[in-house]
Amino acid sequence: MSLDLRNEKGVPLERQVFTWRELAGPTYSKLDDDAFARVRVILMNGVEAEAVRFSHACARMNRDLQLPLARVRRIEHHQQTLVNWLNPADQSPLETTIGYEQTAIEVTAWVAQAEPDPYLAQVYRFGMLEDFDHLYRFSALMDRVTGQDSNNILQSYTDVRPGRPTSVEHRAPEDELRRPYNRNTASLLSKLNALTIVSAEHQVHDYYMNIGPQFADPVARMLYAEIASIEEQHVTQYECLADPDETWLEKWLLHECNEVYTYWSCLGQESNPLLKSVWDRFLAYELGQMHFVMDLMRQIEKRDPEMLIPESLPDPIKYESQREFVRKTLANEVDLRTNGPDFVPLDQESELSMEYRAQVNTDGSPSELITSDYQFTPGTELENVIVPPIH
Amino acid sequence: MPTKPTDIGTNRTGIATSPIDSQRTIKAAKAAGAGPSPAHNGHALEVERIARSRDAGPVGTVPPPATVKGMAKTLVERLQGHKPTVFIDKLGERLAFERTGTRLYEALLAKFEVAEVHAGGPTRAELEKIRDDEHRHVGILRDAMLHIGADPTAMTPGADVVGVAGLGWIQVLTDPRTTLTQCLDVILIAELADGDGWMLLTSLADALDFDDLSKQFQAALVEEEEHLMLVRGWIAAALLGQAGVAPTPPVRSV
Numbered sequence: 001m002s003l004d005l006r007n008e009k010g011v012p013l014e015r016q017v018f019t020w021r022e023l024a025g026p027t028y029s030k031l032d033d034d035a036f037a038r039v040r041v042i043l044m045n046g047v048e049a050e051a052v053r054f055s056h057a058c059a060r061m062n063r064d065l066q067l068p069l070a071r072v073r074r075i076e077h078h079q080q081t082l083v084n085w086l087n088p089a090d091q092s093p094l095e096t097t098i099g100y101e102q103t104a105i106e107v108t109a110w111v112a113q114a115e116p117d118p119y120l121a122q123v124y125r126f127g128m129l130e131d132f133d134h135l136y137r138f139s140a141l142m143d144r145v146t147g148q149d150s151n152n153i154l155q156s157y158t159d160v161r162p163g164r165p166t167s168v169e170h171r172a173p174e175d176e177l178r179r180p181y182n183r184n185t186a187s188l189l190s191k192l193n194a195l196t197i198v199s200a201e202h203q204v205h206d207y208y209m210n211i212g213p214q215f216a217d218p219v220a221r222m223l224y225a226e227i228a229s230i231e232e233q234h235v236t237q238y239e240c241l242a243d244p245d246e247t248w249l250e251k252w253l254l255h256e257c258n259e260v261y262t263y264w265s266c267l268g269q270e271s272n273p274l275l276k277s278v279w280d281r282f283l284a285y286e287l288g289q290m291h292f293v294m295d296l297m298r299q300i301e302k303r304d305p306e307m308l309i310p311e312s313l314p315d316p317i318k319y320e321s322q323r324e325f326v327r328k329t330l331a332n333e334v335d336l337r338t339n340g341p342d343f344v345p346l347d348q349e350s351e352l353s354m355e356y357r358a359q360v361n362t363d364g365s366p367s368e369l370i371t372s373d374y375q376f377t378p379g380t381e382l383e384n385v386i387v388p389p390i391h
Numbered sequence: 392m393p394t395k396p397t398d399i400g401t402n403r404t405g406i407a408t409s410p411i412d413s414q415r416t417i418k419a420a421k422a423a424g425a426g427p428s429p430a431h432n433g434h435a436l437e438v439e440r441i442a443r444s445r446d447a448g449p450v451g452t453v454p455p456p457a458t459v460k461g462m463a464k465t466l467v468e469r470l471q472g473h474k475p476t477v478f479i480d481k482l483g484e485r486l487a488f489e490r491t492g493t494r495l496y497e498a499l500l501a502k503f504e505v506a507e508v509h510a511g512g513p514t515r516a517e518l519e520k521i522r523d524d525e526h527r528h529v530g531i532l533r534d535a536m537l538h539i540g541a542d543p544t545a546m547t548p549g550a551d552v553v554g555v556a557g558l559g560w561i562q563v564l565t566d567p568r569t570t571l572t573q574c575l576d577v578i579l580i581a582e583l584a585d586g587d588g589w590m591l592l593t594s595l596a597d598a599l600d601f602d603d604l605s606k607q608f609q610a611a612l613v614e615e616e617e618h619l620m621l622v623r624g625w626i627a628a629a630l631l632g633q634a635g636v637a638p639t640p641p642v643r644s645v
Binding site: 026029030031032088089090092144145146147148149151152215216217218220378379380382383385386387389390 | 487492494527530538546547551552554557558565604607
């Protein structure tokens with residue numbers, strides 16, 4: 001299913017309206033819906049959160065764009081509300097955390113394979129192995145504090161085992177910066193991939209910063225603090241990938257294009273009719289917003305937006321288990337470290353990062369503490385109990 | 392500096408803390424709108440809840456049996472004319488409850504280690520025994536579900552709902568600031584619900600002619616009743632001791 005970006009104009013801004021009941025409508029089912037339905041909701045909430053975040057930053061730096069930004073931003077805010085309110089109330093913060101990590105793993109793993117630029121693909125593989133480890137640590141926390149099984153959320157699509165250990169993911173800021181793509185030569189897919197992943201990671205960071213202190217358990221509080229710090233590193237890493245020389249309007253247009261791309265990817269693979277109707281509606285909204293920004297680019301920058309936006313989109317994001325790719329990457333790259341913007345073998349890691357890590361881990365590591373002797377067991381590790389047989 | 396929640400301290404939450412400011416707040420609220428009346432007692436909230444509940448689907452459903460073979464051998468024959476999913480849902484609910492219960496007692500053991508335990512309070516051995524009982528109950532329920540061809544790793548709707556209800560219990564038990572007595576209050580709620588849960592499950596197993604399961608459930612119920620009696624006694628001893636009305640000085644100070 002291809003989408004004609006030049007001729008599909010979507011819904012004009014003035015018809016993109018909401019009511020409160022729509023914003024807080026029915027939800028998907030935590031138990032009955034496919035895990036990738038949750039993944040799509042989580043990802044699209046992240047993409048909309050990024051739209052709002054970018055729009056505010058842009059408004060603060062561009063007086064002439066403030067009104068058009070405010071008009072689109074109000075809609076994006078309500079889109080984010082509607083999408084995020086699709087999450088059901090029986091999904092606890094810890095269960096949602098498991099969903100966030102699954103989203104980070106599966107979507108980043110797909111992006112890493114689709115990415116045409118070898119350096120950018122390496123960045124995605126590197127970050128993915130760290131989120132993969134977070135899933136293992138949070139699964140142990142869920143099992144050992146609540147007696148619940150993270151696989152109820154993961155639905156066996158994603159392995160639960162150590163990745164690059166969280167305790168060694170702590171790096172100095174100097175080793176977290178990456179080289180950007182070149183705005184003039186990079187493919188559209190590279191630009192969209194960078195936006196999708198930074199959106200997802202920024203959302204995870206903000207979520208952990210909000211819910212972390214709501215846990216009572218001292219190890220849970222420390223673990224969220226530790227992993228939120230890595231998510232901050234990841235946002236730093238991924239936001240470097242976009243060319244800083246893109247104009248503000250160019251960045252805005254790419255954001256809108258990415259929203260079209262991600263909703264379109266969701267629409268093609270959704271089995272839940274409620275979610276499908278949301279993706280369909282918001283794809284039309286985003287097309288309207290993208291054409292609105294294309295017109296602004298023509299008026300303000302006197303540039304042809306078609307130079308940036310091609311006739312059709314790259315292949316959609318595939319929402320499916322990337323287990324084999326993750327395993328292969330784990331086997332080959334778990335020992336990679338960084339030195340400046342480069343990925344290096346273990347023995348070439350930067351001194352700065354080693355010093356930084358030694359300091360933050362001085363009085364122990366919560367991620368190591370919670371997983372002491374932990375191995376995922378279906379139904380929780382409490383299943384390892386033998387009782388007399390039934391007669 | 393107060394060291395116990397029952398010491399007098401600087402609690403600022405009540406209206407009596409600010410006699411002047413509180414009067415200003417009350418006057419401003421009165422000036423701004425109509426006073427309380429039956430029409431304002433949440434009727435609109437109820438109307439909305441009713442409307443949404445009519446339209447809402449369930450939180451989820453019971454999964455199909457884990458093995459068709461298991462289903463054929465047991466459920467089809469023994470549950471002829473009944474709705475087996477009700478039994479499976481309740482088994483899943485009890486199983487989730489016991490898993491969380493085991494973790495709650497683990498958290499309670501940490502509370503015990505830092506508590507000033509009064510005469511008549513729990514011993515570590517007693518708490519460990521209950522934790523082990525809860526853990527064994529996990530195994531009993533897991534095997535019961537496998538026995539009738541159900542998947543014990545699935546979260547049934549009943550399991551989901553008790554999980555939501557239990558979140559507050561976990562918060563209380565794992566908060567470093569709560570005391571052993573405060574946690575025992577929560578454990579009492581859990582044990583009351585647990586006992587009734589086993590009672591209903593036993594009745595259901597009896598009614599469905601699962602005599603083998605019923606016998607095991609009955610034994611678990613007896614253990615749960617013992618837990619309840621112990622917890623009630625520990626709370627009473629702690630409160631009387633803390634209030635200074637009974638000769639129950641701390642037998643183990645920290």
